[in-house]
Amino acid sequence: MRAFRSLLISETRIFARDVVALFFTFLFPLIFILIFGFILGDVDRPIARLGLFEVSLEEDAALRDVLSSSGLDLVSRYASADELASGILDREVDFGLTWDGASLAFSYDPSRVQENYAFQQIARGITDALNLRAQGLSSVIRVEKEHVGTEASTRWFNKMVPGIIAFSILSSGLFAISGHLTGMKQRRTLDRLLVTPMPPVALLAAIAAVRLVIVYISTLITLLLSSVVFDLSYSIDWVAYTLLVACATIGMMGLGTVIALVVRRPSSAGNVANVIAMVMMFLSGIYFPIEFMPRFLRAVSLALPLRHLADGMRYATGVSDMSQLRFWLIVGAFLAAGIILFPVLARYAVRPQRT
């Protein structure tokens, strides 16, 4: 127990002195939250800003009514087609409409390839509505839309934050063992520790305990920042959340053990962990929905632990729903990965460096 306590203190000190580890654990997720939050998370931002140029000086009442019911929050008027074009290029508005009383000409900035699809959908809606209106008709099919998702989840950014937290757990867990142990091996501190009466498992337990606490605090800071700065709301099931963070951290450290066993140099171990984390990040629905991916990549994502961790995190924070059975299976799988891989690590990874 004394050995464990000493190791706990030294591991905490080592972590506190490691600027890079501190950066990636605490600041990295916050930077992502800030960047993506300001781009995707602004609640008051209009759906799309339309620039309107009416050739006739008189305002068209029918068009005005259609635009006001189109879901657009902001319509700016321009005095000429050239001014409208400049407004689009300067990003004062997202897309433009020129109405000469007979035809609707929508203009887009060709460089906004990611967003033009949505603007074109709005444009079609405006055209359909104006077509009916021009012939004195209204829609015969009445449509009512009802949001049935979890109350907290009304924007993609709400889902992205738990995803970023999941990624931060993944990288912390992977690097904790792979980088740290290989670093100790290289510096020969592991050899020195192993000639003491310290059981190898005490070292692993100390690393795990320190990382668990730090990762947990880091996830809370991330949640807090996103709530305070971007007014995001969560409905957190604290028991589920805490157990998921703990088991996922242990599970990811278990995966890190595999890297530590395969790779000897700390820089290589860090690189391998980095590669795995990056590939998983892009295929696990952290930054864009999995449904956007082609079918074969959707199938690949099912095999990635980060996807399930992100889904579990979204469930635990109340931003999306899943069956309780699936959630506890995810928690159990991470716990099992950690429990199974840790003893393996103790036996094979924590041993003297061969010379």
Place this chain on the structure above:
Amino acid sequence: MNDILLVARNHLLMALRERITLFWFMIFPVFLLVILAVIFGHIGQEGEISFGISLLNLDRGSSNAFSTIVEETFAELAQPQEQGKEPLFALMSSGGGEDPDAYIEAETLAVKRGRRTAFIIIPEGFTRQVMEQIATGGAQETATSGGASALQILYSEGNTSSAMAVSIIEQVLAGIDQEILARSGRFDAARSIPLMTTWVGSDAAEGSYVDFLLPGIVLMGFFMNGLFGIPGSILFSRDQGVLRRYWVTPHTVPRFFAGLTLGHLALCVVQFAILYSVGRFALGASVSFATAPAILFMLLAIVTFMAVGFLISSLSKTANAGMAVANILNMPMMFLSGLFFPIAGLPGFLRAIVYINPLSYLADGLRANIGVESAQFSPLLTVLIPIAWIAVATVIASWRLKWDVST
């Protein structure tokens, strides 16, 4: 001259032999290019994306019922339009045998849990309500056509694909709407207001996502190459005493520097060739880099990122410290440059990073020069800011960079 070429060759071969370097400089940019092009290059395009939806028709009457027309239209859209392509919708439909309440409960849960993107409920009395609307010219709602007979779409707002599916469903319904009104003689399709699309900017044509992405990924490759490759090369060689061995030969620092620069340039050319080939031949990019301004911009980018690499090397005592600094700078600089998404909505303090980030200007300048984006910065700034970075980094590096381990 031979010694310069030898250093250049050495730098290039070392980079190509190191598996991890190969991954970050060659494989990762290609991976990113392919993955982003595959995902975002076909947003909303039929055959490339499929939405799982569910439909329940509670208005099963005669085969001519309007509810049946709606149901059949969605069933048709659930068939692949071309062999090998995905249909627009993967449709789950109630066979009619189930208890409607249980079906609604199950499918609503499926939408909540993300297993379906949307659930359409055609209510009882839907056909009657449509008939009444037609009878009144579709102009006004009748007293009996209350909310009870409106077609319901259940969806999850926070689920992007759900929101996208709903917008497509609405377009489909608008089409059915016009068709019904046209067949009933109310709507004259010939008098439809024409919809025209124009593209503002130099090309006046819609750019493809790959064309927009490719210059960004090329710059990202150069950026990572400079940010990690240069400090990696100098600092690891210095820490391991490799550089010291150079200095006991007639080889001098300026000649080593020249060789390193040449090797780095060769690596960037290889990197560009791979990315361009993948973009052009595998992903169908049509953008051309073969113009003098584009080539000069890419050279400016390579030199700027090299200078940043030298700056990091000069500020770091060890190779590990250099890599740590590069790692810390990498993501914020990359994401706050407009390489991958627009940065218009950023607040002042993050915008400040955008404005001092050379990558922002280089990305803007290169894209504007090859005609895939309208310039956000003045052309002068896109050249001056990177040159300022080169100047500052060169001054600091020549003052602080140690070419040998401290003894």
